[in-house]
Each structure stands twice: as C-alpha cells, then as structure tokens.
Amino acid sequence: MEANLELVRRGLVLYTFGNASGVSREEGLVVIKPSGVPYDEMRPEHLVITDLLGNKVEGHLNPSSDLATHLVLYKEFPEIGGVAHTHSEYATAWAQARKPIPCFGTTHADYFHGEIPVTADMCDSEIAEDYEKNTGDVIVQALQKTSADATPGILVANHGPFAWGKDAATAAHHAAILESIARMAYFTLAIDAAAKPAGKALHDKHYSRKHGKNAYYGQIKDKE
Secondary structure (H helix, E strand, O other), rough: HHHHHHHHHHHOOOOOEEEEEEEOOOOOEEEEOOOOOOOHHHHHOOOEEEEOOOOEEEEOOOEEOOOHHHHHHHHHHOOOEEEEEEHHHHHHHHHOOOEEOOOOOOHHHHHHHOOOEEOOOOHHHHHOOHHHHHHHHHHHHHHHOOOOOOOOOOEEEEOEEEEEOOOOOHHHHHHHHHHHHHHHHHHHHHHHHOOOOOHHHHHHHHHHHHHHHHHHHOOOOOOO
C-alpha cells in the first residue's frame, strides 16, 4: 500500500495509472494494486493477493491488468522482491521516442550500471494475445546483457517505465529515481544536443561506491 502511495507522493502517476506489487517467495504470493481503483480511494483491504500463476487467493477486486508482467519479472529474476510501473512524464517520453537513456552523470551512475535500456517493439501478434505477459518477456529480453540488480528499471517501448528492487518500497524508490534521471537527461540534451555520456571510469566509480562487495557509501554496519 505504501509503495503504491509513494508513486503518488512523487508525482509519478495520475488517476489510476500505474501500480506497485510485492512478492513473498516463501509463501508463493504476490500483492498488487487493484485494477482501475483511484489511489485516493484505495485502502489496504482493496489490494489483491494472487499466487505466482496469477490465480486470485484473496481480495474481492480484480488485480492490476499489468499483473502478468510483474509475474514474468518475479519468475525470471529471483532477486526481485517488488515491481513498480508508472507513466511518469519524462521516462514515458523517452519510452515513446524508443530511446535508451545515456548515463550523462553521477546521479544516473549511482543507480544504473550502464544506460537505461528500452525494449524492442512488440509485434502485432504479441500485442493481440497475452499482451501483458509478452510485455514482461520483452523486458527480460532487453536485460540479457545486464542484470536486474545493475539495471533496476527499463523503458517499455511506446508504453512507459517499469522499475524493481528488493521489495516494493525499493521498487517505488527506483521508479522515482528513473524519472529524475530521465528528466535530467532530457534537459542535458536540450542544453547541448551533442552532449556525450560520462566516461567509463567515472560511471564505474560511482556505481561501485554504492553496489558490490567494495561499496563504501553510507554508514558501515558494525560487524558482529
């Protein structure tokens, strides 16, 4: 519930657009926003619980129409514990242009090790049948050369961004960061259409400060 509301607080969704979910792998259950319910009317009891096949286990409303996309991501990436989908303006603009977002600076590098990719176009048959599942499949295909950890979000061509993380709260956080990066990249290119991505050394340095075994950003926890 809080992850869904965080999307509203950060200005990432309008009306009923978007959704967030979380998974309990121990119980084999997913909790997701109900379809078409305005955020200002939504209550915890409105959330829908399904199994990993999409069968409803608890809740009297229909789950988000994007459930099948979330389920593909949970199946393919065991490190993912939450997924968030929005139609946030700048990230969606990049998705509609079908352009990946280059890493122009350290804000991007703090979260994404590489550009933020965009999926391939879906063919007519993929759109006509099992559209939401096939959306998940094209996301998986676009991540073949990276990982869900190194790339905690993506642009679905002509659709919008999906983000993920270790839990639903982290997925919502990454959705907000993705939108901020998309906005800054847009302004960077508006200032200089020939702007070049940051160098590999700077990109790697900032990513490794926060991620991996040699990370040192933040407070170091005391060893027991």
